[in-house]
Amino acid sequence: MENIILHNISKDFGTFRAVDGVNLTIKSGELFSFLGPSGCGKTTLLRMIAGFETPTEGSIYLGDKNISDLPPYKREVNTIFQNYSLFPHMTVFDNVAFGLKIKKRPKTEIKDRVHEMLKLVKMEDQANKYPDQISGGQKQRIAIARALINKPRVLLLDEPLAALDLKLRQHMLIELMDIHDAVGITFIYVTHDQGEAMSISDRLAVMNQGKIVQEGPPDDIYERPTSIFSAYFIGETNLITGDVYKVYDDYLELHCPDGTGKMLKLDSSFHKPVSEGTRITLSLRPEKIAISRFKPRPQDDINIIKGQIEDILYLGSHTQYIVRVGKLKFRVFSQHKRVYFDDKALDWEEEVWLFWHDTDTWLIEDNPLDILTDAELDDNGNLQRYVKRSKV
């Protein structure tokens, strides 16, 4: 096993701590992503694995070998750079052959291997062109071929799709996954795009301010966020804060100071035990909530609350409703399926019922400092606005 082990890694730039005490094991053959806003330390972490930066503290292991102080040219790790960094004065062939030429491999071997690599990335017919004669997506492929020809044990990808347009990005994402399956080595992928990270990764780590906030498979992070940051950075969510009034066998009663609903049902097989009197924050994804102008039939495991539509945003594949419940605003995603019982579109100011399964209310934090009923992220993904509500 050639796991990558990051042991207590920190990196300071002057007085700024870019990476702060990261401990992580990336398994051999895994496609692992670092996801976070710009400045969260993900690229610095990648550059330390590549050897362009040395950690201020801690060590990096590849297998059982400590590689923390090795220069980049001695590491069996290769990188795909954000702007591809193809050598402009060399042809596609010479770019791909670069790694083998350094190792002074025989000419016939170089030729065979380059063609093998160009075939892998579907660029066989472009070997004699120069980098300024091919498109962005093609440059990307050449960068991949150039990195893989050295047979690295780990391939690092630093926002590799950032410079491509949306359609090409989706296409390259699938191809990257195919290449990963074909070569079977560890891929470490850095991105600020949660969609990319979710779709490509076996596991991912959400980072903020130099620390890993949460790590796990994409669905785990999306469905079971452990902090307000990861709940907000991946997808959208509704945050509900309240005091636990009474814990029953299969649900608990939550008093929300903003008067949301006196009683919220939560799954009794909760991932954290809560006791009466504690203040907790819950996350509820907008697509988990159903919206209707008719009151649904009450069921034991369904939460039902009443609200009023304040805003409707048509988004093509779905519509986002902003529904006011007491002083709280709920975001609700609804797909345009016309098989529902009320086919007539919902309208502004209309009174509606919101209902969702109790297992979809997810406890992310107990004993939050403030009553957090609405939070917004700035461009960097940091929590920017806390709206404090007066206590009941």
Added chain:
Amino acid sequence: MKLSPTKVYKGLNLTAFSLVMIFLYIPILILIVFSFNDSRIISGWQGFTFKYYIQLFHNPAIGEAFRNTMLIAGLSTVISTTLGIMAALGLENKQFKARKGLLALIYTPLVIPDILMGVSLALLFNFTRINTGMVTVLIAHVTFCISYTVIVIQSRLEGFDYSLVEAAADLGAKPHYIFWRIKFPLMLPGIIAAALLAFTLSIDDFIITFFTSGRGFDTLPIYVEGTIRRGTITTINALSTLMIGFTLFLVVITKRIRKILISAL
């Protein structure tokens, strides 16, 4: 007919362009034409002749001046370009505190009048009792060429994409390999431009050479000046025509030189 503003604008454009072209190229054209004119003075066309070109090649003084010029230009180009590469690389690191100050010191000679440079160098050689001649001219030429070579090579480095160095290191290249296979080839257009500039500056420098050459070491510009002073302009026309041709030739082959050098690396 009413003139529209665009028409007036276009007309002005054309006039300005024509005037620039006339002032730039008419004198050179006259010079070339009269180098073939069979007359001792410039006073109308007297018939076609090659005799001034033949005289040129039979004049030992011109031959010596030509050899001196080429020697000085060649040596000062090599020395100032090499020093320019080293200086530009040395001043590459933007964290280096004295960088801006040193660059300012290097660029200052660009704005100092040639006459001042010439006089100060003459004074220096006089003060240090170095005999004027080839060595002093060479020192002087290297001195003023360095400013140009550094500025050209350094500006080329300014736009250098350092992620290419990282990419090469990532692929297993050691620092000296990266320098010769990646960095130097990409600096090469700047280096060639700097060398060409130094070469042409050295070839046609008169003022600084005049103050630092002393007697007995003539370069072409010094010789030309002396000859014109004595009134014989005809061979000079022929000489100038040849020099124009040589310069054009240099410009044309530059692109080829670059390609050959890159493929040789």
